[in-house]
Amino acid sequence: MTAHLTEAEAANELMRLAKAIAHHDRLYHAEDSPEITDPEYDALVRRNAELEAAFPHLVRPDSPSKRVGHQVASSPLGKVRHEVRMMSLDNAFSDEEVVEFVARVRRFLALGEHAPVAMTAEDKIDGLSCSLRYVNGILVRAATRGDGEVGEDVTANVAHIADIPQRLKWGHHPPTPSSEEEGEKDAKAPSSSEEGVGGGASCPEVFEVRGEVYMSKQDFAALNAAQQAAGGKLFANPRNAAAGSLRQKDASVTAQRPLRFWAYGWGAASSLPGATQHEIMRQLADWGFRVSPHLRRCKTVAEMLAAYAAIGAARDGLPYEIDGVVYKVDRLDLQARLGFVAKAPRWAIARKFPAERAETTLESIDIQVGRTGKLTPVGRLAPVMVGGVMVSNVTLHNRDEIARLGVRPGDRVVVQRAGDVIPQLVENLTRETEREPYVFPDHCPECGSEAVAEEGEVDVRCTGGLVCPAQRTERLKHFVSRKAMDIDGLGEKTIDQFFALGWLESPADIFRLHRRRAEILALEGWQDKSVDNLLASIEARRAPDAARLLFGLGIRHVGEVTARDLMKNFHELPALREVAKEARAQLTSIDGIGPAVVEALGDFFHEPHNVAVWEDLLSEVTPPPYIVETKDSPVAGKTVVFTGKLETMSRDEAKAQAERLGARAAGSVSAKTDLVVAGPGAGSKLKQATALGIEVIDEAAWAEIVSAAG
Ligand SMILES: [Zn+2]
Structure with a gap:
């Protein structure tokens, strides 16, 4: 926090930071012997950026943020850990998938087939996601999405974007702190007697606005024309131009680029000024943000599909590029119940516009061997522009895909891309032309081992394993x-x-x-x-972070996020292994964990070779228990079993709730069970619980625990 600092204190701290960072830079770059870890270093840089953002007139001539050659990890910008993860969205490509999305929401919430679920619809602008943190209404930090957990600090850069207010507009602006004492008092309790007009409700102490930094079509064309005239680099599309312009080490470059911003949501918030998505978006507009002019509330699926059609029809005439329509469950209480799976919320989906296509020649097919041994065919193309981007490679996925398309080197093909999706080869125009058929290799091009597809598997894998x-x-x-x-x-x-x-x-x-x-x-x-x-x-890695170690093992489907979700639940690697081996069903109830992950973990631990690698590794390193802060709740750390029929929620939702409260949801009652939630028709599990003297409560009592924990 910088709000309570006096100028003198801030200036003093900036001086100390400049010295310390210069010292560590020298150790790291010139002497190759750092004294502190990268995260510790990053924290110093972040603190410096925070202070500079809060006291821009105190930025020192020798500020570390200005120095060339200064590097934070692999990025020239400082890093920012998002307090609330920045999600991505699942995609839908047809009306049917939108209909299924709504049905899925209803099933999860145990609502009737025709129960109303209002959704917002808005166009999805093609730019770069950003999170803007306001403390007491003042912009203190801006960060890119990055990997969703950690983004890059672009506070100095967004200072030049006119659409991003440095200070929120609402009824009672707290006055600029003039001394430590007054500043503290005023910032915490803004007086309602001042300028009592505007947004009405008082502003949350902390509010992170999320939205998209983008460039209009016209500004993009003008920028590229100017770049060309100056012999500079041309950007492939407005999105790349926006990203390249924002992520500049030298913020004065950003200042010269015509960037814009619109808001679509929020992250961390000390309180919410509304109970629905739509209300909060209106509040953001009142606070001075631009929001989608097409934002609307849809009461039925028919209205949702109509919104998509209307936005699609307007698309070409819009001054900015969009790649689809985003739907979000309107009620925030329902959003909270729905939660998320892996990196995406269950309460939102992006309906993408049809992909853009182009025709070219498939010149050759290369085989790449991945770290899981999978042989991936990659099509090499005569380079072609698709939707504004030059494409020269396409993934061909697997042997079956090549057979389905009947492609051979030399064929004329149709390539498509949609948004960020990797370009795909969708059609072979010269299928009928006589040509040597392509033979998929039955041996690994790297080691010569036999390459086979297991039964029921489409992927061909090298059997070389260790060799x-x-x-x-x-x-x-x-x-x-x-x-x-x-x-x-x-x-x-x-x-x-x-x-x-x-x-x-x-x-x-x-x-x-x-x-x-x-x-x-x-x-x-x-x-x-x-x-x-x-x-x-x-x-230095003898006691590694358990989630990083798990991710590092490269188990299929276990990415960074999934590894963390697993460790949050199991805390220790051996506990994960036990469950993955013996009780797979227990895994599926964990928020974020899907069936593919469960399957992959089971397969991994069934392979004796993997177990040997695992045990060997754990004989060398000792990860400390992976503990994350859980909310204070009476069931934190306990094991809960749900049995019988639940009436107000689905079993999946009940398990997700338990996990959110820091409890473990188990499938069967044992001596380790702490609590049984029994609905009507509970049978043997209830008997067992009674026999073991385990506490049993009904669904209403459970709902009370959940609502009490917020
Ligand atoms: Zn091989």
Whole structure:
């Protein structure tokens, strides 16, 4: 927080930060021997940016934010951890999928087939998502979406976007703090006697506005024309131009670019000025944000489809590019009940416009071997523009897809792309032309092992496992990568080299490299210092973050988000393994975990080779229990079993509620069960619970616990 600082204090802290950051920069870049971790370093940079945003007139001539050559991890901008994850949206490509979305919402909420569920509809602008944090109505930080958890700090950059208010408009602006004491008092309790007009309700202390930074079609064309005249870089489309313009290290470049912003939602908020999506969007407009001019509330599915048709018809004439229509459940209490799965909320969906297409020649088909051994055919195309983007590669997915399309090198094909979706090959125009058929390889191009598709599987995989260099080195590289174990100094080349020397068979071997100190030192390019640095950064990961370790193992379908969701629930890796092996059904009740993940985890732990790698690794490293803050609730840490018929909610929703309250939902009653929620018709589980002396409550009592926990 910067709100309570006096100018003198802020200036003092900025001076200390400038010195400290310069010191760590020198250690990191020039001396190659950092004293602090990357996250600690990032925190200093973030603090500096925060202070500079709050006190722009105190920015120092030697400010770290101005220095060239200053790097935060891989990004030139500072990092910001989002207090509330920035979600992405699931997509629908047809009316049927929209109808099914609404039906799914009703099923989850245990509503009748025709029960009204109002939704908002608005056009989905094609730009770059941003989160703007307002404290007491004043913009203190702006961040890009990044990976949804951590974005880039663009506070200085958005200062030049006219659509983004530096201060929200509402009835009673707190006066600018003039001293620490007064500032604190006024900021916390804005007086209602001042300028009593405008938005009405008082402003939440903290409110994060989320929306899209974009460039209009006209401004994009003018920018590219100017770039061309100046011999500069041309942007492929307005979205790229907006992203490239916003994510500038030098905010004065951003200032010269015609960026715009509109709001579509919010993130962290100390209170909400409304009970529906629609009400809050209206409030955002009152506070000074632009929102979609097409935003409307639909009471029926027919109205939703009509909104899509109307926006689609207007699309070409709009001054900005859109790629679809977003629907959101209007009532916020229902949104909260629906929650989310993986990276997307259950209460929203994006209906995408049909893809844009182009015709070109398929020049060749290459096979890539991934770290799971999957052989992926990639089509190499004569480069062609599709929807404003140059496309020269398409994924062909798998053997069946090639057979379905009947494509061979030399064919004329139709390529399409929709939004961010990877370009796809959708049609073969010269299917009838006589040509050598394409034969999918039955051996791995990397190791020569047999490549097969398991029964019921479409993907062909290399059976080389341990001997396939593509799989093993790719897995190791993934394991040490920044988002996984984040081991500095163990780059791709080093892994390839150590692998070739037979020093790295599996991840655990990384933690035994210290025994090869002399051997490493004997290699060309290694000195005492660099070996020490490498071994030190490995040792620094002896107690790794369990979710990062899990993600690093590269289990299919277990991405970063899923790994965290799993660890939030199981806390320790051995507990996860037990359940994944023995009681898969327990996994499906976890918010965020779908059947594909359950299947993949089961498969992983069934493979003796994987278990050996896992055990070997856990003999070298000891992740501390993965604990995340859960809300205070009477059931936190407890195991709950639902049995009998639930009347106001579906079983899935009940389990999701339990998890949100920090409890575990189990499928069967045992001595470990803490609470049984029994509805009508509860049978053997209820008897068992009574016999074991476990507390039993009814659905109404459960609902009270849930509502009491907020
Ligand atoms: Zn192979």
